[in-house]
Amino acid sequence: NAAPRRTLTYQTSDACTACRASGTVRTREGHMACPTCHGSGTISGPRKVDVRIPAGIQAGKKLRVPGGGHRGMNGRGGDLFLLIQDQPDSRLTRQGDNLEVNFEVPFTTAALGGEVKVEGLGSS
Template sequence: YDQYGEMWKYYSEQQQQPGGFSGGGGWQDLRDFGFGGLGDLFATLFGDAFGRGRTAETEFGSVFDASLDVEYPIEVSLEEAYSGATRTLSLTLQDTCQQCGGTGASRTRSGYFTLGQACPNCHGRGTIPRSRRLEVRIPPGVQDGSKIRLAGEGLTGRGGQRGDLYLIVRMRPHPVFERKGDDLYVEVDVPYTIAALGGEVRVPTLKGNVTMKVPAGTQSGQVFRLVGQGMPHLKGGGYGDLYARVRITVPRTLSARERELLQQLAQLHGTATTARV
């Protein structure tokens, strides 16, 4: 009201005069305020499309965005986040119709009157679909929630200005590794003999298996840190670490000789075949 109050006051007074706007003078007076008619007035006060937002149709459904920027979810595997990857995306954006400016209406003048009809270009929708195929580079080190900005690839507004497209990374769960920031966690099976006597085991990483030394007396659940074997840092050089959590394994079946030796070991420890609780 602060901006258009005087005009509304004038409009009310005109309605109370004989003939109101029917004689056409009211429409002319509205143009004195910079409006072509009530359509222009309502578009200015309430928005060109009366609350119609801009949307992008993606494989995940409709994404609503009140500006020209669009957010698009993209699922990324841990391997892609480690090495980087190139993706081809197909999406359809609903751009503002340039012919009607997003109002969905086409205006023509007849004397003092401004007549409106559905825009022939967008058929009254106010938007025009635009299909796109984009080659996207996923940088190494992205994580869940990371945003990849593609400048000028968003929605098209009035005058042809373009917003930006933001790819929102969603990390796909991995069957082997758990990720926390730039660090990785993995379960490593260690035979009970190596856990007791010490030795070496193979540990999986995203670059391949590496050898890890296991000291004698290692306990189940113990964690060893492998420096630099985690995820690359998104900003700056270097890598996170890999944490290997020990899971001691015992054989399901024993040979007669193995059983004999284990029984002897149990007698040396005074445990026989019954463990103390």
């Protein structure tokens, strides 16, 4: 069973391929600031990557996203590493790979059967 895909957006700064990250371009008159990166040698902006986050992954683990990192002079991205952190939720406790929730069930429902609403992730 494959982990669901999540799309993450993050800010990155890649090498400018127009000036080969030098910040300058050669003209007939000499050198001038690169018009693409405005002399910085880098291009900044948002990037989106699709990531599979395995169920039950523990805080402190790292996920490797091949090609999701900074792009170098060859135009290919290096690897992006994501550090997993838990987002605390006072309703849930973690038991190994499982999340558990405690809630009260009225005696009559427990004895005679019925339905109860259980809030999970994303509920408020």
